[in-house]
Amino acid sequence: MGKPKIATVWLEGCAGCHMSFLDLDEVLIDILHQVELTVSPVTDYKDYCFPKVDLGIIEGGIGNEEQLEIVRHLRRQAKIIMTWGDCAVFGGINTLRNWIPKTEVLERGYVTSESTVNGVVPIHAEIPRLLDQVIAVNHVIAVDVYIPGCPPDPEVIAYSLTEILNGRLPVLPGEMIHFD
Amino acid sequence: MENTSTPVNITINGRELKVDEGTSILQAARQHGIYIPTLCHHEALSDYGGCRLCVVEIDGAPKLSASCVTPVRSGMTVVTENERITESRRTIVEFLFAERNHNCMFCPRSGNCELQRLAYELKMDHLTVSFSYKKFPSDITSPYMAMDHNRCILCGRCVRACTEIAGSHVLAFHHRGPKTMIGMDLQEERSHSTCLNCGVCLQVCPTGAIYNRLRSHYFVKGREHVCEKITTFCPLCGLMCPTDLLISNNQLIQVDGHLSRANGQPNQGQLCCKGRFQVFRSPAGRLLHPLVRKEDGDWVVANWQEALFLTVEKMKAIQVQKGEKALFGLASPMLPMEELILFRELMEKGLNAGYLDTFDGQHFRNLKGTFYGGAIPIRETSWKQVGKSDFILIAGGNPETSQPLLQSIFRRRFMETELRTGLISSLDDVPSFVTDFIHVPSNHLAELLRALLAEVDHLCKKEKQAGKTIGSSGSFPLLAGMGISRDAKSAFTSIARSIAEAENPLVIVDTSLTGMADSNSLNGVIDLARRITPSSKSEPNLLILKPEGNSAGAWKTGMVAQKVPDQADCLKGGLLLMGDESSMGEDILARIHAAEFLAVITPYAHKFLMDRAHVLIPKPTWLEADGTYMSLDGLEQLFRKKTIAPPEGVWATREILSAMGEQIDLKVSSKQEGLFKKRSDPLV
Ligand code: SF4
Ligand code: SF4
Ligand code: SF4
Ligand code: FES
Numbered sequence A: 001m002g003k004p005k006i007a008t009v010w011l012e013g014c015a016g017c018h019m020s021f022l023d024l025d026e027v028l029i030d031i032l033h034q035v036e037l038t039v040s041p042v043t044d045y046k047d048y049c050f051p052k053v054d055l056g057i058i059e060g061g062i063g064n065e066e067q068l069e070i071v072r073h074l075r076r077q078a079k080i081i082m083t084w085g086d087c088a089v090f091g092g093i094n095t096l097r098n099w100i101p102k103t104e105v106l107e108r109g110y111v112t113s114e115s116t117v118n119g120v121v122p123i124h125a126e127i128p129r130l131l132d133q134v135i136a137v138n139h140v141i142a143v144d145v146y147i148p149g150c151p152p153d154p155e156v157i158a159y160s161l162t163e164i165l166n167g168r169l170p171v172l173p174g175e176m177i178h179f180d
Numbered sequence B: 001m002e003n004t005s006t007p008v009n010i011t012i013n014g015r016e017l018k019v020d021e022g023t024s025i026l027q028a029a030r031q032h033g034i035y036i037p038t039l040c041h042h043e044a045l046s047d048y049g050g051c052r053l054c055v056v057e058i059d060g061a062p063k064l065s066a067s068c069v070t071p072v073r074s075g076m077t078v079v080t081e082n083e084r085i086t087e088s089r090r091t092i093v094e095f096l097f098a099e100r101n102h103n104c105m106f107c108p109r110s111g112n113c114e115l116q117r118l119a120y121e122l123k124m125d126h127l128t129v130s131f132s133y134k135k136f137p138s139d140i141t142s143p144y145m146a147m148d149h150n151r152c153i154l155c156g157r158c159v160r161a162c163t164e165i166a167g168s169h170v171l172a173f174h175h176r177g178p179k180t181m182i183g184m185d186l187q188e189e190r191s192h193s194t195c196l197n198c199g200v201c202l203q204v205c206p207t208g209a210i211y212n213r214l215r216s217h218y219f220v221k222g223r224e225h226v227c228e229k230i231t232t233f234c235p236l237c238g239l240m241c242p243t244d245l246l247i248s249n250n251q252l253i254q255v256d257g258h259l260s261r262a263n264g265q266p267n268q269g270q271l272c273c274k275g276r277f278q279v280f281r282s283p284a285g286r287l288l289h290p291l292v293r294k295e296d297g298d299w300v301v302a303n304w305q306e307a308l309f310l311t312v313e314k315m316k317a318i319q320v321q322k323g324e325k326a327l328f329g330l331a332s333p334m335l336p337m338e339e340l341i342l343f344r345e346l347m348e349k350g351l352n353a354g355y356l357d358t359f360d361g362q363h364f365r366n367l368k369g370t371f372y373g374g375a376i377p378i379r380e381t382s383w384k385q386v387g388k389s390d391f392i393l394i395a396g397g398n399p400e401t402s403q404p405l406l407q408s409i410f411r412r413r414f415m416e417t418e419l420r421t422g423l424i425s426s427l428d429d430v431p432s433f434v435t436d437f438i439h440v441p442s443n444h445l446a447e448l449l450r451a452l453l454a455e456v457d458h459l460c461k462k463e464k465q466a467g468k469t470i471g472s473s474g475s476f477p478l479l480a481g482m483g484i485s486r487d488a489k490s491a492f493t494s495i496a497r498s499i500a501e502a503e504n505p506l507v508i509v510d511t512s513l514t515g516m517a518d519s520n521s522l523n524g525v526i527d528l529a530r531r532i533t534p535s536s537k538s539e540p541n542l543l544i545l546k547p548e549g550n551s552a553g554a555w556k557t558g559m560v561a562q563k564v565p566d567q568a569d570c571l572k573g574g575l576l577l578m579g580d581e582s583s584m585g586e587d588i589l590a591r592i593h594a595a596e597f598l599a600v601i602t603p604y605a606h607k608f609l610m611d612r613a614h615v616l617i618p619k620p621t622w623l624e625a626d627g628t629y630m631s632l633d634g635l636e637q638l639f640r641k642k643t644i645a646p647p648e649g650v651w652a653t654r655e656i657l658s659a660m661g662e663q664i665d666l667k668v669s670s671k672q673e674g675l676f677k678k679r680s681d682p683l684v
Helices: A016-022 A026-034 A065-077 A085-090 A092-099 A102-112 A154-165 B025-031 B083-099 B114-121 B157-164 B200-204 B304-322 B337-350 B361-368 B383-387 B405-417 B442-466 B476-480 B486-501 B519-531 B551-556 B586-592 B607-612 B653-663
Strands: A005-010 A053-059 A062-064 A078-084 A130-135 A145-147 B007-012 B015-020 B055-058 B077-079 B145-148 B171-174 B181-184 B210-212 B228-233 B242-248 B251-257 B291-293 B299-301 B327-331 B355-358 B391-396 B420-425 B436-439 B505-509 B542-544 B574-578 B597-602 B615-618 B627-630 B637-640
Touching (some): A005 A065, A016 A078, A026 A154, A053 A065, A062 A065, A065 A078, A085 A092, A092 A130, A145 A154, B007 B025, B055 B083, B157 B200, B200 B210, B291 B304, B304 B327, B304 B574, B337 B355, B337 B627, B355 B551, B383 B405, B391 B519, B505 B519, B586 B607, B597 B607
Parallel strands (some): A078 A145, B391 B420, B420 B436, B505 B542, B574 B597
Antiparallel strands (some): B627 B637
């Protein structure tokens, strides 16, 4: 049996969680020795037809139809799903738009913003449609591990990965949980 | 509570405890160091039993009980922690997060929030319920506090604090069910409500629903656990409220009152808007280097020695040229005693100044000009009597500007004990705690006070004769010519009666009266106070409010001029002005405009000083210096330590004054305490 396979996806989020992951310093090298990183923004792998993996990691909330598809597919392909960061866990800062009707959000973004001239809301078969609201991952698929934080500290990310590599499903102790 | 209560035996988590009857399970547990999480409970407030975070299991019952509102019962077995209880608590916290907007990353309270802390403690790493995303308004109409209803958990602490501590009854629950919101008055915005901006609601709010607009995000400037907490007092008025200051990176982050600690003050740890919020405001740009005005009128930065040398030389030159009394000194009564005494020594002994005064000197002189002030010193009672008196008469006006907190004390006491408060004023500003108001033109004030005294005398005599009060003295004819309304006449009778019937009435003289050179009225009010004081007391039931933070201290240093030169030729020679951050405003312009040479020692470069002064010397603010302050009744003096360091390079005030003294071979005394040791000396 080879090394455990990992896929990570970056949905509606700022990449801060992946930055925290890269911020692991030497520990990152240790971890990468122990796993096989398949699909990930880090590997710049843009095809979301994932292979079967042992661990699927999700950063970001679900804001459009493509993201919805990605998480559903990842759930099917991954044995364990871990959510990183407030966006994936709760919806996070993206949910700011949940207090505003979708049409208004699009209008503001593409038409009425101060720097826009003759703007239109883009509609195209290749552009995924926005969902009415941004949703947390566990409201769409079953999630096994939750690592909140905006972003989670590198130490917390390291803890979550090493626990899994040692065959345990991590549950964060109170002092490792934070929402900012 | 009486101490006669019998102890009760209970068991908490298997520990057998003896606790007083009537205590709640929560209190009993805390007394014995057993932790129970709470959210709507606050030590300084009554219990509400609303959040149910504090649930415990009693005698294995299937229904959990809120420990903060359940009294102990003999033989009771309590469990504070098991899976079922934790589950119940976590569910509550989950619902609170789902109900409104708790995206902590953009909340100013994050890192210092009780709800967040509980979520961590209960290991709430995700939500099992979905969010409501219901939009609530926020209210940013007050310059001091913002209220974001999207973060409110409806714990009701603010409502109880506003009622029980501030006595304001501004806040209440409005609407019903999921639409419930904390509202002000009849759903006003804060700026249009009767809110006093005392900020007690902000201090007790467990979340980021109410936050301070004059400081930024905790995340930017330092969270509570990385801040240094300094216990001190507020020197901004003569009440000297005890405070806790949070300091981070040499910056003031937060000011809290001692709500939960019995501090013996009638204000129960409450602070006012000045002490809690206005301290964050700078009146002008900070002065960081000494500035000297050149011949052509431009300012240049000077080094310290240069600027101080120039100031003293200029002063000496004016003296040589203009003779003996051509130098003047003017200082702020917000400054601590030590600074004022040094200033006085420098100006009086060192420079032989003709005249020395404080910004509020006129109040002192007006009091001195009364019969009592002139012949016999005016004694005053402790200000803490405001918490004990059974009738209060205020002469002059609303005490809001000088001692803002008094309003809250009176409001609260009115709710609790139906304390009646009379106000006699020539102004129309009638604060809400006043029960009897007489509007009287200022030229009739003295007369009215005499009539009141006669009426009280009369009522007391009657009382002695008949064993009860009846009728009136016939002083009404006196009132006829004073332009007093019918309503005011009944207020007159009511005030006279209340005074006659009260066991411990108190007369308060507001600064709007001491600010007027009206010795008849002042005599009248002092007479009245003496008349209503039981003969057994050594001090009259009289309290004279002081205009500024350390007015009493300043007056006690003896530096206030007994007489001032005519307005016309006032302060024409050399003037040294020593100011502070809050009381120095353009209103002193009239007193400084004629100065031939104006040197100012000040923390801030006010525009009006930049326009007129010749030398500007920076000084530390009150937070950046230590010093002794006196309570407004002159009975207490407190020393506060330096809280933060002044900007780099800025000399301490004492160094500045000593350096100026050395230049004229004046050894300013290092032992200063003796100068204001006799505490019981009257101020005036
Ligand atoms: S009030 Fe507390 S829990 Fe709510 S967003 Fe602010 S920090 Fe987070
Ligand atoms: S504003 Fe704060 S104190 Fe008031 S009910 Fe809401 S959360 Fe509680
Ligand atoms: S009442 Fe006076 S001492 Fe108390 S906080 Fe206000 S200004 Fe400061
Ligand atoms: S603390 Fe007891 S119910 Fe809120």
